[in-house]
Amino acid sequence: MSNMIKTDVLIIGAGLAGLSTALSLPKSLNITVLSKAALEVCSSHYAQGGIAASLDKADSVTDHVADTLIAGAGLCATDNTARILGAGQQAVQWLCEQGVPFTQTTLTKENDNTPDFAVLKTSDLHLTKEGGHGCRRVAHADDATGR
Structure with missing residues (x-):
């Protein structure tokens, strides 16, 4: 399949928890973060x-x-x-x-x-x-x- 993406870690969700997890993982890993929409469209982004x-x-x-x-x-x-x-x-x-x-x-x-x-x-x-x-x-x- 030409649409296949290989990754070491798949994180579903680009809010505070997902992005913090991605940032805390070893840099040697290939990390993919999936978001249902643009990064700005999540509850974490709107937190004041x-x-x-x-x-x-x-x-x-x-x-x-x-x-x-x-x-x-x-x-x-x-x-x-x-x-x-x-x-x-x-x-x-x-x-x-x-x-x-x-x-x-x-x-x-x-x-x-x-x-x-x-x-x-x-x-x-x-x-x-x-x-x-x-x-x-x-x-x-x-x-x-x-x-």
């Missing part, structure tokens, strides 16, 4: 709010878990919630390293409006307080985080 993680010095994973359990109204499994939120800072740092243009508190290059994403750290990020969060812990890319 941001990503909540315990990034501030005054915050803790324990506090984040407590806020989440309250906001979850008994629907959150405590162990799973703690495990997921415990990986939050590492996940956001990985996104920084992938070049996600998070809004920053200060620019990393003096007199330059272009952030240097190679050195972007979670401590550089502007955090907002939203929803059931007891402190500022939502990292965002202006008002278009998913994009």
Whole structure:
């Protein structure tokens, strides 16, 4: 068949989960990502709010878990919630390293409006307080985080 494509890994879905998976796989693999439409046509792309993680010095994973359990109204499994939120800072740092243009508190290059994403750290990020969060812990890319 002339339409046959050979690939090591086939990822169906080009939202946050699919693209993160593709980026985290070894570069030596031939990876194919299938999308039902253009990359801009997915829920992840339209997400505006941001990503909540315990990034501030005054915050803790324990506090984040407590806020989440309250906001979850008994629907959150405590162990799973703690495990997921415990990986939050590492996940956001990985996104920084992938070049996600998070809004920053200060620019990393003096007199330059272009952030240097190679050195972007979670401590550089502007955090907002939203929803059931007891402190500022939502990292965002202006008002278009998913994009």
